[in-house]
Amino acid sequence: MDEIAGPWLDRAARDEQRRHELGVIRSVAALTLVALPVMPALLSIALPFSVALPAGAGLAFAGGLVAAVAGISYSRRCDAARAIAGDRDATLTEAAPPFPSLFNAFPGLVTLHDSQGNVRAVHGRDRATTFGWMRDPLGRGFVDQIHISDRIGFLQAIDALRTGEPHRGLELRMERAGLDNDGAQFVHLRIDMSAISTADGALDAILVQSTDISDAVRLRQDVERHVEHVESCNEAKSRFLTAVSHELRTPLNAILGFSEILSGEYFGKLQNDRQREYVDLIHRSGAHLLSLVNSMLDMSKIEAGRYELVPEPFVVAEEIAACEAMLQLSARERGLTLTSRVTRHVNEICADRRAFKQILINLVGNAIKFTEAGGVVTVDADIDGDNLRLAVSDTGIGIRKDMLERLGQPFLQAHDGLSRNFEGTGLGLALVKGFVALHGGRFLVESELGQGTVITILLPLDGQGIAEVAAGKSVDNGGNVRTTVEFPPRLSEKLVSETMPAGRTEPASADETHARERGHGAAQAKTA
Numbered sequence: 349m350d351e352i353a354g355p356w357l358d359r360a361a362r363d364e365q366r367r368h369e370l371g372v373i374r375s376v377a378a379l380t381l382v383a384l385p386v387m388p389a390l391l392s393i394a395l396p397f398s399v400a401l402p403a404g405a406g407l408a409f410a411g412g413l414v415a416a417v418a419g420i421s422y423s424r425r426c427d428a429a430r431a432i433a434g435d436r437d438a439t440l441t442e443a444a445p446p447f448p449s450l451f452n453a454f455p456g457l458v459t460l461h462d463s464q465g466n467v468r469a470v471h472g473r474d475r476a477t478t479f480g481w482m483r484d485p486l487g488r489g490f491v492d493q494i495h496i497s498d499r500i501g502f503l504q505a506i507d508a509l510r511t512g513e514p515h516r517g518l519e520l521r522m523e524r525a526g527l528d529n530d531g532a533q534f535v536h537l538r539i540d541m542s543a544i545s546t547a548d549g550a551l552d553a554i555l556v557q558s559t560d561i562s563d564a565v566r567l568r569q570d571v572e573r574h575v576e577h578v579e580s581c582n583e584a585k586s587r588f589l590t591a592v593s594h595e596l597r598t599p600l601n602a603i604l605g606f607s608e609i610l611s612g613e614y615f616g617k618l619q620n621d622r623q624r625e626y627v628d629l630i631h632r633s634g635a636h637l638l639s640l641v642n643s644m645l646d647m648s649k650i651e652a653g654r655y656e657l658v659p660e661p662f663v664v665a666e667e668i669a670a671c672e673a674m675l676q677l678s679a680r681e682r683g684l685t686l687t688s689r690v691t692r693h694v695n696e697i698c699a700d701r702r703a704f705k706q707i708l709i710n711l712v713g714n715a716i717k718f719t720e721a722g723g724v725v726t727v728d729a730d731i732d733g734d735n736l737r738l739a740v741s742d743t744g745i746g747i748r749k750d751m752l753e754r755l756g757q758p759f760l761q762a763h764d765g766l767s768r769n770f771e772g773t774g775l776g777l778a779l780v781k782g783f784v785a786l787h788g789g790r791f792l793v794e795s796e797l798g799q800g801t802v803i804t805i806l807l808p809l810d811g812q813g814i815a816e817v818a819a820g821k822s823v824d825n826g827g828n829v830r831t832t833v834e835f836p837p838r839l840s841e842k843l844v845s846e847t848m849p850a851g852r853t854e855p856a857s858a859d860e861t862h863a864r865e866r867g868h869g870a871a872q873a874k875t876a
Contacts, residue, residue, distance in 0.1 A: 373416055380411070456559035457482075463551045465489045465506055474560070482522065482535075495521035495534055502539070509543040510551045516541045519561065536565040586648040593645035600638045607631035643775045646706075650782035657700040657786055659811040664697055664736060665690045668727055671708040675716060683721030686712070690729040697736050698811035703783040710776035711740040711803055718801070719744035735789070736809055741802040747795040755793055780805070788813015 395403065452458075452471050460469040467485040483493060494502055498520035505516040521534035538561045544553040607630045609615065618624050649655035668688050679686035697704070708727070715725040723743040730737045747755065755777060780803075784791045790806040807813070 373420075375419070379415065454557060456557055459485065459556045459558070461489065461554040461556060463510065463553070465491060465554070468553070472557070482524075490522065493523045495523065505539070505541055506554065509541060509554060512543075512549065514543050519565075535560060536562045582651065586652045589644050589648040590652075593641045593648070596641045597638065597645075600634055600641065603634040604631060604638065607634060640775075643779060646779055647775055647782065650779070650786070655782070655786065657703060657814050659698050659700055659814050661696045661698050662701050662704075664694050664729055664738075667701070667705055667708060668729060671705065671712055672727065674709070675712050678713075679716050679725060682716060682719070684716060684719055685724045686716070686726075687724070688727040688729075691731065693731055694729045694736065697807060697809050699787055699807055699814075700783075703786070704807075707738075707780050707783050707805060708740075710780050711805075714776050715740055715742035715744065715801070718742065723800075731809075732806060734809055735806040738805040738807065739802055741800065743800040746797040746799050746801055747793070748797055752793055752795060777803075786814065786817055787811075788817050 392401075452475070453473060454471070455473050457470070457475055458472040459467050460471075461467055466489045467487060470484075470486055482490065485493075491499060491502065501518050502520060505518055508516050517538070517540045519536065519538055522537055523534055538559045540557045540559075542555045543551055544555060546552050607627055610618070610627045611624070611631060618627065646655065668690060672686060672688050676686055712725060712727060719725055719742045725740070725742045728737075728739040728741070730739075781791050784805055784807065787807050789808065790804075792804040792806070793801070794804070795801040
């Protein structure tokens with residue numbers, strides 16, 4: 349048989365698959381030759397020899413043919429399986445780094461997986477350290493070591509890579525083979541996965557870099573706990589201030605009411621000037637304390653997000669004139685000039701009237717408090733696009749550069765020190781910033797130490813900012829500090845042309861400006 353098939357065998361020697369098939373044929377032929385005399389002999393026991401001989405020979409040849417076909421089919425399936433495995437190994441070999449030491453320089457653990465997630469190669473700078481707590485994943489993968497609640501995310505990441513996504517990253521917890529010194533059962537890892545695809549886009553391998561982020565996770569959890577603690581303390585402080593403020597207002601209202609009755613001499617005349625002085629002192633002290641309590645209550649409501657604005661349209665010039673009239677006496681007692689300048693096209697604004705009044709009173713009151721005798725405090729109002737621009741300027745002591753960013757924090761004064769030369773709690777500007785933020789406005793500060801300060805407020809004219817803040821939308825306030833400052837503060841050319849009489853080229857003196865602009869503001873309030 350070999351002599352007949354010799355030439356074919358030479359060609360078959362060069363073909364691995366045909367060699368396997370030829371081996372199968374040889375084995376089947378040998379078995380068939382053995383079966384040719386055996387089968388008729390067995391059949392002759394039950395059948396006549398004339399029938400048993402052809403029947404046995406036919407069965408032997410038929411069995412040999414079936415065995416040859418089955419053997420060749422099985423051989424071809426095995427060869428196909430070996431070819432597929434060889435192609436996968438070749439792909440993984442090509443995907444592996446040409447210089448394994450390069451991947452060994454990468455931090456963490458670098459593993460090469462097949463499309464099913466099984467690990468085919470392990471690299472990484474921290475491989476030895478990682479294997480100290482991780483079971484060796486080579487040849488099987490490490491899905492069984494992943495925390496059960498994180499396995500879904502890991503498998504979803506592999507599925508995403510199979511569907512064509514090139515990269516996927518996630519954080520997960522992996523079980524330790526043994527507890528470490530601090531008793532932690534799981535290690536927090538950052539997993540970065542990259543797909544390695546064939547030319548037709550099919551996923552062949554996955555390159556995974558695993559980095560231990562347990563320390564970072566612990567720090568993050570500590571920060572979250574501290575933030576929760578601080579927020580809890582802040583809420584407790586706000587609740588305390590609210591409760592104390594409500595409790596203080598009741599007796600203070602009684603003190604103010606009875607002191608007003610005594611001062612008005614409704615139930616009899618006071619005997620002398622000293623009694624009148626003491627009654628007036630009681631009333632003024634009670635009013636100051638009530639103002640402080642109200643400020644604390646407003647501040648706690650703003651911080652807790654429970655302060656509700658009631659927007660309504662009102663005339664800006666009227667509120668400025670009312671504020672000027674209220675604080676004019678205080679300014680004169682300190683030897684200051686208080687004036688207001690409102691352009692003619694400033695009319696109405698839709699805002700919370702009480703909050704707007706508080707903004708004006710706090711800004712002007714601060715300017716008066718921090719300005720020495722002979723100085724000037726000015727309130728300017730103008731239209732800036734869709735906003736009202738309200739500026740309160742002074743020629744006072746100014747603010748240090750390092751305090752500008754902190755300006756407006758509750759209970760902070762720009763001139764805090766061991767000896768406080770200026771009374772107050774530091775709540776005024778904090779309330780102003782809070783009210784401005786609730787309106788969706790902007791708060792800007794310009795200051796030069798020893799020359800003065802300008803605080804500018806921008807409020808939306810239509811009240812739209814209130815609705816946006818109430819809806820939870822973020823409003824960009826542009827920061828607090830402005831760097832270009834000119835002192836003493838002066839009007840823009842447009843304001844000068846609108847507030848000066850025609851034909852005049854120089855600003856009026858402080859007294860002239862005060863007399864003229866008070867009249868202008870009052871007239872404007874009547875005509876608006």
